Amino acid sequence: MATKEPPPATTEDESAFVHDDMIASAEAATRGSTNLFDLRTVIGALFTLYGVLLVILGIFDSQAEIDKAAGVRINLWTGLGMLVIGVSFLLWMWLRPLHHEEIAEAVEAHEKDEEPAT
Numbered sequence: 422m423a424t425k426e427p428p429p430a431t432t433e434d435e436s437a438f439v440h441d442d443m444i445a446s447a448e449a450a451t452r453g454s455t456n457l458f459d460l461r462t463v464i465g466a467l468f469t470l471y472g473v474l475l476v477i478l479g480i481f482d483s484q485a486e487i488d489k490a491a492g493v494r495i496n497l498w499t500g501l502g503m504l505v506i507g508v509s510f511l512l513w514m515w516l517r518p519l520h521h522e523e524i525a526e527a528v529e530a531h532e533k534d535e536e537p538a539t
Contacts, residue, residue: 459519465510468503475500 479497487494 459514461510461514465507465514468507468510470507472500472503472505472507475503 475496477500479494479500482494482496486496
């Protein structure tokens with residue numbers, strides 16, 4: 422009766438050369454979802470959306486609404502300010518995206534801070 426020999430064990434050096442297309446595509450998808458759920462994206466998108474709405478509202482303000490705000494088109498100016506903030510957040514996220522190493526370092530630093538002193 423013949424017994425099957427187990428496959429030879431791979432060392433760490435040999436496993437470094439193993440390349441799998443599915444692993445590479447999963448890592449690429451993870452990188453994209455990390456940036457998608459970045460807090461800067463959410464904040465920037467909301468400020469931009471509300472800024473656009475306020476700018477449109479401010480353009481079409483009636484004279485009575487302008488008089489209520491002491492002659493200032495408050496919706497227009499507030500909307501423009503919100504647009505600047507929102508676009509700034511989105512540019513910041515686009516120009517300096519998060520990397521997995523930064524996230525891992527932040528988690529490790531946070532875990533070290535939370536360890537109880539014995």
